[in-house]
Structure formats: C-alpha cells, structure tokens
Amino acid sequence: MSEERQRPEDAPKGIYGPDGEPIFFAEPGVDRMMAVIMNLASELWVERERYLPLDSDRDAEAKAFIDRVFAPLRERKE
Amino acid sequence: MTLELQHAMKATPTADEAARGRFVSGIRSFILNDLAADLGHAYQTRAAPKFRAANGHDPKTSGDAHKALRGDPAFNIYSSMRVQAQKMVWASVSAGVERDAKRLAELEAQTAGQPGSVQLKPDFIPPRNASAVDVHLMPGSYTGGEGMAAGAVYDRGLAVFSMGLMGSNLDDIGLSMAAYIKRRYPEFAPTAMLDTGCTIGHNSLPWKHAYPEAKLTAIDVAAPGLRYGSTRAKLQGVEADFVQMASDELDFPDASFDLVFSSMFLHELPKKVRAKTIAEAYRVLRPGGLMLHMELPPNGQMAPFEAFYLDWDSYYNNEPYYKGYRDEDPKAVCESGGFGADDYFQFVVPSIGIYGDEAVTQAATSDAAHAVGAETTGRLAEGVMWFGFGAWKR
Numbered sequence: 250m251s252e253e254r255q256r257p258e259d260a261p262k263g264i265y266g267p268d269g270e271p272i273f274f275a276e277p278g279v280d281r282m283m284a285v286i287m288n289l290a291s292e293l294w295v296e297r298e299r300y301l302p303l304d305s306d307r308d309a310e311a312k313a314f315i316d317r318v319f320a321p322l323r324e325r326k327e
Numbered sequence: 328m329t330l331e332l333q334h335a336m337k338a339t340p341t342a343d344e345a346a347r348g349r350f351v352s353g354i355r356s357f358i359l360n361d362l363a364a365d366l367g368h369a370y371q372t373r374a375a376p377k378f379r380a381a382n383g384h385d386p387k388t389s390g391d392a393h394k395a396l397r398g399d400p401a402f403n404i405y406s407s408m409r410v411q412a413q414k415m416v417w418a419s420v421s422a423g424v425e426r427d428a429k430r431l432a433e434l435e436a437q438t439a440g441q442p443g444s445v446q447l448k449p450d451f452i453p454p455r456n457a458s459a460v461d462v463h464l465m466p467g468s469y470t471g472g473e474g475m476a477a478g479a480v481y482d483r484g485l486a487v488f489s490m491g492l493m494g495s496n497l498d499d500i501g502l503s504m505a506a507y508i509k510r511r512y513p514e515f516a517p518t519a520m521l522d523t524g525c526t527i528g529h530n531s532l533p534w535k536h537a538y539p540e541a542k543l544t545a546i547d548v549a550a551p552g553l554r555y556g557s558t559r560a561k562l563q564g565v566e567a568d569f570v571q572m573a574s575d576e577l578d579f580p581d582a583s584f585d586l587v588f589s590s591m592f593l594h595e596l597p598k599k600v601r602a603k604t605i606a607e608a609y610r611v612l613r614p615g616g617l618m619l620h621m622e623l624p625p626n627g628q629m630a631p632f633e634a635f636y637l638d639w640d641s642y643y644n645n646e647p648y649y650k651g652y653r654d655e656d657p658k659a660v661c662e663s664g665g666f667g668a669d670d671y672f673q674f675v676v677p678s679i680g681i682y683g684d685e686a687v688t689q690a691a692t693s694d695a696a697h698a699v700g701a702e703t704t705g706r707l708a709e710g711v712m713w714f715g716f717g718a719w720k721r
C-alpha cells in the first residue's frame with residue numbers, strides 16, 4: 250500500500266495508532282493479542298479438521314468449536 | 328456456511344486451506360450475529376445512557392453512536408475481532424490463488440474466442456481510491472499483484488467473507504435487484520445495459536439473464552478484475568464486454584444506454600467523483616432509461632445505532648468514503664446529476680437466494696415494503712435485505 254492514508258473526513262482523533270492500525274482496547278497490546286488468539290484458534294481448527302470423519306458436518310463442527318472456544322467473550326449467554 | 332463457487336475458476340483448496348476458510352466464515356458468523364447482538368445490547372444498556380448523562384441528550388447521529396460506543400468492552404471485542412477476521416479472509420485464499428495462477432491463465436486462453444470481450448488500456452492510471460488504499464483491508468487493493476490475481480483473490484475472498492449469504496456465485500445482489508426491477512416495471516425492456524464499478528462482474532451477469540436480448544457492458548478502473556471477470560463470464564456462458572474505464576469519465580456517446588446500474592460501488596468513490604458519476608449516467612442514458620444503484624442505506628433514514636453499525640466499516644475496514652456517501656441524501660444526489668425530483672425512487676428488496684422468488688415479487692408489487700428496515704438492511708447477517716435507489720430519465 251502507499252504511504253498516503255485515506256481516512257473518513259470525520260474520523261475521531263486517537264482511533265488509530267502510530268502504525269495506522271485501529272486501536273480499541275485501552276492497552277493497545279490487547280488488540281494484537283486478540284489477533285494472536287484468533288490465529289491460534291484457526292490453526293488449532295485446521296489440525297482438528299484433519300481428524301474428523303469424512304462424513305461429519307464440518308460446518309456444524311466448526312461452529313460448535315468456535316462457540317465453545319470464544320464463549321467467554323459473550324456478554325449474554327443464550 | 329462455507330461457500331463453494333459454482334464456476335470453473337473457483338478455488339481448489341487443499342484440505343488445510345478449506346479448513347482455514349471454514350474457520351474464517353465461522354468466526355465471522357459468530358462476530359456478526361452473536362457479538363453483534365451483545366453490541367446492540369451494550370449500546371442500549373450502557374453506552375447510550377452514559378452518553379445521555381454526559382451530553383444531556385440521546386445520541387442523535389451515527390457519529391454520536393460511535394462516540395458512545397468507543398471504549399465499551401462489547402465494542403472493543405466486536406471491533407478488534409472483526410478487523411482480524413477481515414485480514415484472515417484475504418490471508419485464507421492467497422496461497423491458493425498463487426498456486427492456481429497458471430490454471431487461471433489457461434482458462435483465459437481457452438475461452439479467448441468465445442462471445443464477449445475485455446478491453447484494457449495500457450496507459451490508464453487507476454484513481455487512488457481504487458489503488459492507493461487497501462480497500463476493505465484487501466492487500467494490494469483492486470489493482471495490485473500479478474496478472475489476474477487480484478480478481479481471483481476478490482472472488483475467493485468474498486466467498487469466505489459472504490458465509491453463504493451472497494449467492495452461489497456471489498450474485499445475489501444482482502439477482503435480487505434484476506428480479507425486483509423486472510417485476511415492478513414489467514414494461515421496461517432495455518437493449519443496452521452498463522454496469523459501473525463491476526470488479527469481476529459477479530453482479531453484472533444476472534442482468535444479462537434477466538434481459539437476454541440486451542447488450543451488457545461492464546466497466547471498472549482495475550484491470551485484474553476485468554480480465555478475470557471476462558473469463559469468468561465466458562465460462563458461465565454469459566456474453567458481456569468488460570472495459571477499463573472510469574465511471575466519472577465515460578467514453579460513450581450521449582444517450583447510448585437504457586440502463587446504467589451499479590452494486591456496492593458509490594460508497595467507494597470520493598464525493599466529487601460520485602457526483603460526476605451520477606451526471607455521467609444521466610448523460611449516457613436514453614430518455615426513458617433507468618439509473619439504478621444497489622447500496623448501503625442512507626444514514627438520514629436510520630436510527631443512530633443502526634447507522635453507525637454500518638458506518639463501522641468506514642473507520643475500521645478501510646472504506647474512507649463510505650461514511651461520506653451514507654451521509655448524503657440519495658435523492659438530492661440524483662437531482663444534482665440532472666434527474667427530476669419526481670423521477671427518484673428507492674426500495675428494499677429481500678435477498679432472493681434466502682427468501683425466494685415470492686418474497687421479491689411481493690416487495691415489487693406492494694408499496695408498503697419500500698421503507699428502509701433499520702434493523703437488517705445492508706447487514707450481512709441473518710435476514711439479508713438489499714437497499715436500492717434510482718431514477719428514470721425523462
């Protein structure tokens with residue numbers, strides 16, 4: 250990408266870090282940790298899928314895996 | 328949930344790549360349904376009351392809702408995960424596209440003689456809105472990479488991104504829009520149609536199915552998608568001419584089309600370019616012709632939270648012009664392009680792939696269905712509805 254950054258004209262101050270990435274958590278490292286956690290979960294799922302029986306419903310298994318692993322992030326339990 | 332495209336240029340993923348794509352579609356579904364519900368609840372119970380206490384009034388605009396949500400834990404989790412999931416979308420398809428480069432080039436060569444064409448202009452310089460920003464975090468944007476790669480990345484990435492909600496060839500918007508227009512205006516019979524900002528033509532092709540007698544031209548500023556899209560169209564047996572051209576400087580004579588349309592396009596244009604695009608559409612339309620745009624619904628017709636929910640992409644998904652577009656009044660934009668105030672119309676059409684033919688017919692034949700449904704319109708989650716607006720040229 251180019252050095253130039255195009256941003257919405259009314260972007261509030263302070264929502265991007267010095268590297269141009271958006272910042273959400275008060276401690277910006279947490280945003281990066283979140284990305285690491287998602288990458289790890291994805292890698293783990295790839296390993297998991299290798300051992301699933303051929304006739305399994307992989308989409309449903311993936312959904313159950315994601316719901317289980319990320320459940321602590323939900324505010325309202327269903 | 329995971330979508331396998333139904334054409335010959337589709338991905339041929341290794342087992343690991345398929346698993347990775349499945350995870351990304353799944354995590355997006357978790358974010359856009361489950362975490363989005365938490366976000367809505369957090370807005371009502373925490374963010375909006377806090378805003379009210381500090382400002383003496385409820386959030387009134389998308390910008391107010393944004394301010395209210397910044398710093399809320401549910402907003403932080405939703406947003407941080409959505410950004411990473413978007414990066415994972417593109418990452419999940421890049422190796423497969425690289426591996427398939429030769430096969431895609433062979434398909435292009437094999438179909439070279441089939442009806443349809445692609446015209447690229449070697450000296451054409453794509454505008455910076457399409458080349459100098461990684462739009463929706465897509466590395467290299469529409470113009471980067473080798474050969475047709477950017478087109479293939481877009482097609483395969485969108486397949487992962489769509490979670491199966493955008494049609495089997497990512498053509499649900501085109502299918503829904505064309506079906507709506509055909510049913511609402513049964514006497515309309517175009518002979519020449521122009522899609523502006525077609526990318527890979529996925530939503531252009533349904534219009535040729537709807538009006539097989541009409542000639543279809545699809546333009547874009549980015550060469551990789553045009554090359555890829557032309558081959559993709561030929562492989563599906565659809566005749567179309569793909570041309571490298573900017574929507575704000577159309578190289579067509581006045582009054583040369585009956586239909587000028589676009590999908591998810593106007594929000595990627597800087598304001599001045601967008602205004603010129605509408606004026607150019609007016610110029611190249613014949614009297615009695617129709618300009619039609621499928622787009623995100625305007626902020627002026629939505630409640631603050633719902634408005635910001637869509638505007639999120641502008642700030643955090645590299646869509647710099649999206650908020651400016653959504654703040655505009657589409658009717659006023661059409662009028663400033665030359666269309667008459669009485670010739671404007673807008674509508675919401677249910678996704679034909681999800682709700683079926685009958686639902687589209689119902690929307691097209693009842694005026695009651697024309698309000699912007701604040702809840703789900705424009706969102707890619709359960710309950711997909713598409714917003715469209717347009718104007719007739721007298």
Ligand SMILES: C[S@@+](CC[C@H](N)C(=O)[O-])C[C@H]1O[C@@H](n2cnc3c(N)ncnc32)[C@H](O)[C@@H]1O
Nearest residue numbers: 457469524525526530547548549573574590591
């Ligand atoms: C989000 S994509 C459009 C998607 C597509 N129409 C669909 O139905 O999903 C936006 C496209 O607009 C193109 N574009 C940007 N500026 C343009 C301009 N001035 N004229 C024509 N195309 C342009 C980009 O290259 C990109 O392919």
